[in-house]
Amino acid sequence: MIKQVNLLVKEYFQPTQSRISEKLVDVVGVDLGVKTLATLSTSEVFEGTKSKRKLEYKLSRLQYFNRHKVRFSRQLDKNST
DSSP states (O other): OOOOOOOOOOOOOOOOTTTOOOOSSOOOOEEEOSSSSEEETTSOEEOOOOHHHHHHHHHHHHHHHTTTOOTTOHHHHHHHO
């Protein structure tokens, strides 16, 4: 003879502190770029190094000073020594 048993269990879920996790750290998105090193989603901008700009400025100044000089001329050789 087979007896059938039905059990009805009502257990109410009580959330505990271990199950609820609050954000301990704010999340920020980062956009890496060419013009600037990084831009955050909070609109904070980090500039990259200016070495390329410094070198471009130095090159433009040297090109400006040498704009009228003729290559392989005697006068250029006299002035450079």
